[in-house]
Amino acid sequence: MSTTAALPAATILGYPRIGADRELKRAVEAYWRGASDASTLREQAAALRTATRQRLTALGLTEASSVPADFTLYDQVLQVTATLGAVPARFRDLLGADPTRPGAVDLDGYFTLARGEGERPAMEMTKWLDSNYHYLVPEIDEATPIDYVETTIADQVREAVAVGVTPRPVVVGPVSYLLLSKASDEAGEDFHPLDRLGDVVDAYGHLLADLQAAGAQWVQLDEPALTSDAWDVEQGRILAAVRDAYTWLGAVVERPAVLVAGTYGSLGESLPVLASTPVEAVALDLVAGSVPPAQELAALEGKAVVAGIVSGRNIWRTDLAAALDTLEELRAALPEGTAVSVATSTSLQHVPHDVERETALDPAVRSWLAFADQKVGEVLTLARGLAQGREAVAAELARDAELRAERAAHPGVNRPEVRSAVAAVTDADRTRAPYAERKAAQDERLGLPELPTTTIGSFPQTAEIRKARAAHRRGELDAAGYDAAMRAEIARVVALQEELGLDVLVHGEAERNDMVQYFAELLDGFSATEHGWVQSYGSRCTRPSILWGDITRPAPMTVAWSSYAQSLTDKPMKGMLTGPVTIMAWSFVRDDVPRAQVADQLGLALRAEVADLEAAGIGVVQVDEPAIRETLPLRREDRPAYLEWSVGSFRLATGGAAPATQVHTHLCYSEFDVVIDAVDHLDADVTSIEASRSRMDILPAVAAHGFERQLGPGVWDIHSPRVPSADECTELLRRAVDALGIERVWVNPDCGLKTRAYPETEASLRNLVEAARRLRP
Numbered sequence: 121m122s123t124t125a126a127l128p129a130a131t132i133l134g135y136p137r138i139g140a141d142r143e144l145k146r147a148v149e150a151y152w153r154g155a156s157d158a159s160t161l162r163e164q165a166a167a168l169r170t171a172t173r174q175r176l177t178a179l180g181l182t183e184a185s186s187v188p189a190d191f192t193l194y195d196q197v198l199q200v201t202a203t204l205g206a207v208p209a210r211f212r213d214l215l216g217a218d219p220t221r222p223g224a225v226d227l228d229g230y231f232t233l234a235r236g237e238g239e240r241p242a243m244e245m246t247k248w249l250d251s252n253y254h255y256l257v258p259e260i261d262e263a264t265p266i267d268y269v270e271t272t273i274a275d276q277v278r279e280a281v282a283v284g285v286t287p288r289p290v291v292v293g294p295v296s297y298l299l300l301s302k303a304s305d306e307a308g309e310d311f312h313p314l315d316r317l318g319d320v321v322d323a324y325g326h327l328l329a330d331l332q333a334a335g336a337q338w339v340q341l342d343e344p345a346l347t348s349d350a351w352d353v354e355q356g357r358i359l360a361a362v363r364d365a366y367t368w369l370g371a372v373v374e375r376p377a378v379l380v381a382g383t384y385g386s387l388g389e390s391l392p393v394l395a396s397t398p399v400e401a402v403a404l405d406l407v408a409g410s411v412p413p414a415q416e417l418a419a420l421e422g423k424a425v426v427a428g429i430v431s432g433r434n435i436w437r438t439d440l441a442a443a444l445d446t447l448e449e450l451r452a453a454l455p456e457g458t459a460v461s462v463a464t465s466t467s468l469q470h471v472p473h474d475v476e477r478e479t480a481l482d483p484a485v486r487s488w489l490a491f492a493d494q495k496v497g498e499v500l501t502l503a504r505g506l507a508q509g510r511e512a513v514a515a516e517l518a519r520d521a522e523l524r525a526e527r528a529a530h531p532g533v534n535r536p537e538v539r540s541a542v543a544a545v546t547d548a549d550r551t552r553a554p555y556a557e558r559k560a561a562q563d564e565r566l567g568l569p570e571l572p573t574t575t576i577g578s579f580p581q582t583a584e585i586r587k588a589r590a591a592h593r594r595g596e597l598d599a600a601g602y603d604a605a606m607r608a609e610i611a612r613v614v615a616l617q618e619e620l621g622l623d624v625l626v627h628g629e630a631e632r633n634d635m636v637q638y639f640a641e642l643l644d645g646f647s648a649t650e651h652g653w654v655q656s657y658g659s660r661c662t663r664p665s666i667l668w669g670d671i672t673r674p675a676p677m678t679v680a681w682s683s684y685a686q687s688l689t690d691k692p693m694k695g696m697l698t699g700p701v702t703i704m705a706w707s708f709v710r711d712d713v714p715r716a717q718v719a720d721q722l723g724l725a726l727r728a729e730v731a732d733l734e735a736a737g738i739g740v741v742q743v744d745e746p747a748i749r750e751t752l753p754l755r756r757e758d759r760p761a762y763l764e765w766s767v768g769s770f771r772l773a774t775g776g777a778a779p780a781t782q783v784h785t786h787l788c789y790s791e792f793d794v795v796i797d798a799v800d801h802l803d804a805d806v807t808s809i810e811a812s813r814s815r816m817d818i819l820p821a822v823a824a825h826g827f828e829r830q831l832g833p834g835v836w837d838i839h840s841p842r843v844p845s846a847d848e849c850t851e852l853l854r855r856a857v858d859a860l861g862i863e864r865v866w867v868n869p870d871c872g873l874k875t876r877a878y879p880e881t882e883a884s885l886r887n888l889v890e891a892a893r894r895l896r897p
């Protein structure tokens with residue numbers, strides 16, 4: 121590297137890829153269906169990139185290297201896997217599909233990695249840090265090919281340069297890539313993906329050279345994994361990896377300047393290590409993290425600093441005055457003359473595009489929000505304020521202060537009756553009768569056999585259900601017609617469960633489009649958006665609700681459906697609620713009160729719902745908390761406080777239930793072992809978890825922990841259309857019985873059935889019931 125171009129004064133660390141109207145989703149899904157061909161898809165993707173570049177330029181990101189080049193057709197981690205040709209052994213034949221690019225997958229191969237094919241399961245998907253985005257987990261072993269084999273990332277740079285824009289390519293950095301990987305099934309006993317750091321860094325060296333050749337002046341290497349200290353490898357080894365990787369990459373002769381981005385939290389001990397390497401700039405997340413101590417900042421002498429001060433995670437306007445305070449504090453603590461750029465804290469991929477389009481939203485609420493495009497404006501404003509002084513942005517500061525005051529004074533934001541109800545909560549409200557007493561009362565009331573069978577709640581969402589919901593939304597089906605359609609569906613699902621011989625029935629959740637949105641629409645304090653889509657994974661998007669006010673429950677939310685369902689059967693009907701933590705995790709949550717306050721407000725609303733279900737004669741209530749694991753803080757020291765309020769809110773929701781009411785909870789896609797203690801503290805009578813894919817591996821840990829209540833480790837992996845045989849279910853169940861004792865085991869699938877079709881649902885449930893019967897004494 122000869123000369124380093126200055127970093128732009130304002131930039132963003134990434135931008136949503138899916139398109140303001142989900143163009144990418146439509147384009148790739150049409151391709152998958154065979155409704156378009158590869159060249160059409162490539163053209164559509166290029167058009168989307170062009171539109172994004174033009175949009176960002178029009179919004180004011182006009183300096184060289186201020187527009188990120190971070191596009192990928194599916195996932196940013198998979199993009200690195202493709203770039204390195206680092207595919208799992210079961211997909212190796214896909215390498216070399218394109219003779220012009222030896223060792224690389226082609227377009228179809230890229231999608232096959234993500235989606236699987238025939239007997240070959242897709243690469244595993246898991247949550248990206250503590251966000252709702254899912255990435256594809258690389259599977260690495262001693263023999264995984266790792267090389268610089270494909271040029272998609274550099275091609276994006278060339279494409280932009282050709283139209284006069286110098287973009288800043290964004291790539292997941294080498295250390296995070298390996299920390300986010302898992303050892304493949306073929307790996308040796310002691311292998312850790314970090315063992316391959318040298319090969320990965322070597323490949324990145326070639327990538328950097330190609331980016332330089334393509335015309336990039338800067339490259340951004342995202343190292344979000346460095347802001348967590350909860351990896352399965354010692355911190356010292358991670359720090360050594362950081363030092364080695366960036367010392368080595370710094371020595372690459374032909375390369376752009378390197379910006380290492382520490383996103384989703386503070387870099388902590390990684391910061392001094394990065395400071396000791398030749399990288400040209402470091403990005404700090406000042407939203408999830410904080411301004412580092414002065415002596416660490418002093419070590420950054422000679423490097424540029426990117427200050428991530430506008431949240432890439434939430435949808436609230438930035439408090440501009442407070443942000444300027446932080447930026448000035450940072451600048452004052454840095455060595456004299458350090459260049460400070462203003463940026464978002466993370467990529468904006470977690471937020472929707474443009475709040476201006478939300479014309480149906482209450483204008484007051486809308487005025488408090490900033491989506492991706494508004495955040496670009498905030499970054500530019502703050503950069504101007506930092507460079508020229510507050511007077512230069514006086515109008516923006518005044519407007520922001522005004523909106524902030526309006527928000528604080530809005531009657532829905534602060535409801536005294538809600539605040540005092542939360543303040544009046546006591547420990548007793550979060551405490552049920554001792555388990556032994558509950559167990560006796562529930563056994564007597566429910567009279568269930570040993571190894572009781574149940575499902576997790578939802579039944580397949582058929583085309584008819586979706587049609588009825590859509591017609592109702594469009595006003596073509598009136599409330600009575602919609603109600604009748606849902607009741608007919610409930611009756612069908614109840615009859616099916618009776619025929620299958622299940623013991624605890626569900627109403628099937630036909631009326632729910634989504635397990636969080638359903639409640640958000642019925643509670644006060646939430647708003648929905650029309651266009652607020654964010655990428656969840658691949659082509660899948662969600663439209664999170666906005667939780668902006670104090671929460672109240674104007675009317676019962678589930679009682680009519682559950683009691684209708686109960687009226688159709690003598691078997692116990694399970695009422696079905698979504699827990700406070702999951703409602704929060706899958707919504708955009710207000711930033712003006714502590715999360716513990718919000719959680720307790722939700723807890724109280726759900727507590728009232730539980731009471732109404734009980735009053736309607738429902739004897740079993742399930743409160744789903746699948747998200748309790750995914751919002752676990754990235755740093756261990758922050759976890760106890762989180763678990764305290766999150767567990768507390770669940771207990772508030774369920775703590776009023778009578779001893780004879782059986783409380784269930786359900787967790788899925790979770791590494792159950794890390795939260796086992798917290799789950800134990802939920803004090804649910806029955807907990808269902810995901811366990812079939814891991815062949816019940818979790819059970820010894822559960823048994824060792826001394827988790828004493830009932831557990832339903834899933835015996836059917838509902839994420840796949842495969843029907844497990846009765847033998848297979850029996851075998852899994854036998855393991856569960858051996859580990860836990862027959863009196864504690866429930867028999868259920870891994871998760872809800874709403875994404876499944878009826879044929880495999882019926883066949884699988886039949887086998888599941890059969891397995892329980894075989895093992896009953």
Ligand code: MET
Nearest residue numbers: 576577578744746872873
């Ligand atoms: C993601 S957990 C899903 C739980 C919900 N009760 C269902 O069955 O769909």
Ligand SMILES: [Zn+2]
Nearest residue numbers: 746788871872
């Ligand atoms: Zn689930």
